[in-house]
Amino acid sequence: MEISEIKNRLSLSEVLHHYNLQPKNNMLKCFHHEDKKPSMQVNLEKNFYKCHSCGKTGDVIQFIEDFENLDKHNAILKAQSLIGSEVPTMIKPKIENKSQSDTVFLEKIFKTFRKGIYNSNPAKEYAEKRNLKVALGENKEGLEIGFNSGQFHHGERKDEELIKKSLEAGLLIDKGILGRTGEKAFGIFANKCLIFPLRNKENEIVSFYGRSIFENKEAKHFYLRNRSGIYPAYPKKETKKLILTEAIIDCASLLQIRQIKENYSLISCFGTNGLNEEILQAIKELKNLEEIIFCFDNDKAGKTAVEKYANQLLMVNYKLLITNVELPNKDINETLQLHSEEIFLELLENRKDIFLSNENKKIIVTEAEPRAEPKNNIDFLKQKNLLQELNKLIEKAGIIGEENSRLLLFLITISYLNKSPLHGIVQGSSGSGKTHIISRIADLMPQEDVLRFTRITESSLYNWGEFDLFQKIIIIEDLDGLKEDALYALREFISNQVLRSSVTIKDKKGNNKSSHKIVKGQFSSLSATTKGELYEDNMNRSFIIAINESEEQTEKIISYQNRRNAGEIDRNEQEKAIGFIQKLVRNLKHYEVVNPYATQIQLPNNVKNKRRLNEMFQSTIKQITLLHQYQREISSSSSSKGGEQYLVTEIEDVENAVEILFESIILKIDELDGSLRQFFEKLKKAFTDNHFTRFDAMGITGFKKTQLQFYLNELVRLEYLKQIGFANKGFKYKVSYSDNIQKVRKDLKEAFTKQLEELKLNATEHKRTPNGSETNAKAQPMTI
Template sequence: MEITEIKSQLSIANVLHYYGLKPDKNNKMCCPFHEDKTPSMQIYYKTQTAYCFSSNCKTHGKSMDVIDFIMHKENLSKHEAIKKAEEILNPGSGNQEISKEKFLTNMFQYFRNAISNSKPAKEYLEKRNLDNSILEIGYNSGQFHHGERKTGELINNALEIGLLLDKGLVNNRTKEKAYQVFANKCIIFPLKNRDNEIVSIYGRSILEPNDNKLAAGTSRHFYLKNRSGIYPGYPKKDTKKLILTEAIIDCASLLQINPIANSYSLMACFGTNGLNEEILQAIKDLPELEEIIFCFDQDKAGKMAVAKCSNLIMEQCNNVKITSVELPNNDVNETLQLHDESIFTELLSNRKDIFLSTEGDSSIPRNDKRTVILTKEESPKAEPKTAAEFLQQKDLLKSLNQLIEKAGIIGEENSRLLLFLITISYLNKSPLHGIVQGSSGSGKTHIISRIADLMPQEDVLRFTRITESSLYNWGEFDLFQKIIIIEDLDGLKEDALYALREFISNQVLRSSVTIKDKKGNNKSSHKIVKGQFSSLSATTKGETYEDNMNRSFIIAINESEEQTEKIINYQNRRNAGEVDKSEEQKAISFIQKIVKNLKHYEVINPFATQIQLPNNVKNKRRLNEMFQSIIKQITIIHQYQRETKDNFLITEIEDIENAVEILFESIILKIDELDGSLRQFFEKLKKAFKEDSFTRFDAMEVTGFKKTQLQFYLNELVRLEYLKQIGYANKGFKYKISYSDNIQKVRKDLKEAFTKQLEELKKKK
């Protein structure tokens, strides 16, 4: 069609009606092209044009005809706007009939624009906490086939698809044929195919029985005939975690929460019996899928549906973990109406494995239950046991430590287990933090990196350096339930260390920032970053980070000759092909499964008041809290073996014994004035020289340290008065041990004190 022909047939009223825009009685309306609270756009029906009088509008200064209006409304080129105008004017024109997908896309655009003209629809969305500026939501007022929009093609297409039903009715006033409208007075959601095209729609009535407009028992849910498509669309191929909701409105509610929308894929079922073949096939077609999370209603029907759907999925995807979220209210949408959206982060962290928690649930039919331990046939082929079976072993920590060694972390038996326990705390409300000390080249960065390899990699963030303000610039939930690995703590400046300290202490950073509003003006804003994360850092220094160390467990790298021999022997065997790398990778994968199988629990330690730390420890208050935290972590990792009471895990004496053993060296470091690597250096000097004087070359030969690191340690020991410097610089200094403390006696006394307390606990039990 020619432009003149389009303009002669397509009125400005028709265009406004298509986009759901309605001028007031003075032919004015709020401009759709900029933020406009006071109507600044005038509609001129005589000339079929529109003009915005606001200088803030991109169209200001130019009168718009129907093609210009379409071009600006949809950000199209002139040519595309002409094609769109032809489509609005006659959607069925041309040699080819308009496709169902194209027609539904056009209709949904109309429904979406219609919300702005419907006060009841806006009130319903507000009541339901649904934001139509974020979500794809429309409203069907039942008028789409009336007025200037009405054409034969529109009626025919609507009848064919099912938007209109021919009941043989006649309008008494106009004597024209009348139609029953599909999903009248409903908010509208699109259902999409694999190509992301709208192939069907769902309508949810905004009328309730108590409105006196909807008869009791009348359906409030509407689907087009021959329903197909998925809401909000097919999940991405790289989906690892998929949330399934019972209803479309519940799914839409979760889509509005950025941390969830960014970290998970979502799909809605069509009710308790709505896990259809299309949805099942979409799930089967996800090659990287690891977990399906049910967010169904909390009533009996919802729980039974979860059990039924879980079994259906397991029949076709038996390697996928299936979990369920327990909601505090009946459904997802109601929960969001009554709580802040951040509650869902906590609810997701507390989700339960369906097949590890169904026993005793009377709402699940007997024939839908599975045993707590999966059968041998269902075990992963690459492993002799499932993660659940592994976690039920009697000597769990010993077996876990052996598995960590199979994964390639050699030696450091207690340290690697402590680091593992610290790291897996990232799902807890009070996560833990560790700092690994060691000299240059001692392997401190290697060990924290390998521990991080054992965790689900989507939860790990690794940093070589952190700039002064970078922690303040993350999104509100970007660091929530994450693991942060800092390879070089020495490279952080004071402002970055301060931010890290605040994060560790308070789990939140608050900053005042300057932003630009929509009009380009500067304004102050309050930015919040929440940081429920565990962290591991590596450093060569000790005292430098005392404030950070007070908030973290200190782990010293074992720099003994025995440990060096273990590592060298392993490296040689690996290079000789004697170490099976595939077995190493299997161990890593299996540990990751173990971590994923762990659920967060609150822990009650009935013995907490009956065991005390030594009085000579530095920062005893903070260390005591850290000591109790490790007991908690050991209890959590034994969750398949521990008694639960009101959903609390109960600590046993065995957990305290394990905590003392694992944490012993870290407690010693808190007592010792010397940090870990400096203490090991000093002990080598004491053993070699006792009361003899020595040069730095003698010390180099005994300790194996190079010049720079060696001199730093010698100077530090002189400063702390453990060594005495003799002679003059021009002739070369000599050194002599001036304070030979007895750290072995301290260790012995501490071990005896703990042993005595534990024996007393066992007697009382």
């Protein structure tokens, strides 16, 4: 991929989101120097940044290069990976080879810092408050911690070599001004901070981490420029059990416990997004490693990070046992402050396998049962029977049954990468598994692109940043919980991909003034509901997928649950399938699609909201074509600038779209929604000409009182059932309108089959006829 194409396809907004950076008024703290107040301006429209303090400026690739400390080549590879192109699995950080004199200098400085904590009562008090035992004087058992009082360069002010080396290392920052004494004034790295050393493979200090002893929300954590190294050190080669913590102070807290230090190796990540390539590479080199134990913060961010990194590490070595320690408090250090050290031994004893729900055991795979390795991602996408193989892989990832529905939901979800994304509403009765299926589909997507909501407040969609919802997947677990204003905002987003609102803000002088706020939303969405008929306007803009509530589907799910609880389902294989599908999605590129058959196949006339459904139907054909992009013809448009490339739809794509969408089209024709239709069909089968009570209906359908009565009332309202008798004696019901939905299905299937056969015949005739005219190539539009 050309660099110009990368810059066109990758926005600075996406890069900032990847690194979990959120500009405030388009400003960030500059990572090139010690920046107490944000001085780096980001222009999200023009995709460049500039620091008004140090003058550093650049584009998206330069940002990645500087932020991750990569060389240009690896920064380009990283940019490609964010777009979704095929890249090597390992991007090596640009770790500067510090000379021996550099490491000796940092060792010397750290000795100064060690003396600093010995001489500072506030530093010692802060360490004591955090229950950190510092190695002071003869106490060799304590932690290797220093304190930067900001005076390390003052005693040797005339030593220009010290100043020079401190500037080179980033310990001092040249402010370009003179102090009160007339001498040069310097900014000081991690001033008034506890200092922790980061070490390389040779166990030499190559960088520092600083933690402020003052609770300043704006400046708590500091890393030396061009950060490299691992805390507390690279793990020993013979390591079998490795603990990963979220923060350095958490790791230091565990290092104090003798039983843990003797039986485990420890590595600290640099926050929830801080399992970097250097740490990953160090883990890969541990040939005897058997288990990785996560001990991250007990909050949403920590749990999300554990889930993300567990899957990533499983792809590195699928034989690893990956476990999690559930903390009783916010983090390790807080737990240490509130409990005795023994609690950690108990917590480690009760750690749980991440990939086994509520069970603390590992599935053992013997050499006699080798795991089948999936094909290469691109090879998989080149398969002729791609949709069938993908459907099998989705089932392997844990979605049982619902063959057509799960494939349609997958196609809807991956459309978030395109300019015209799709949306789906899964409708079913309470407890039917509608939330489960959309959640599992979301698990198959790159998790950094997924946003999950249980509810959305009336104004929340208006308050996102301009590009926060750009190329995202939104999962709404319960559409029934949304108020009308939230539903309206969601409808507008789906229709126009943008929300515009007039808001009141305060200027620098504190005066109120009006402002125009824009939120752009190129996202696909999946939501679940029990009451589809209440969301007519939303349903018009979305595909409706009815949960299969048949006895056959129930038996499939129960059989799977029983096998899983019996230990017959290998969760590692399931997670491996999920990781493989996520890579497939990342390998898909965006193309425009031209469908030469778009005018030659028509939807039935009796479908509701035919205009919208037709557009959704054509979008699904386009999505299937994009999924087959490694098998389809790529053409260039002579009319577009630069000859924009596009994919050409084949008849097979149209045929697959008809098959996958068939049930959704039936739902658009049917007056009854999916679960109500299934309920009514059971009643018709059992009580064709007979009266029945609600208790009879309960025995046939299995529904409980509230849901049952709702369905009975709805069928009475629509005149499909006749209600007989009085409430005080109990109503009886009789089927009053026995529509033949099966005939509708049969007629629709035959009409589509006829159209597809004519398409194939015309295509064959066109190939047979030399210099075939446009008339030969295209059949006249057909209407059902």
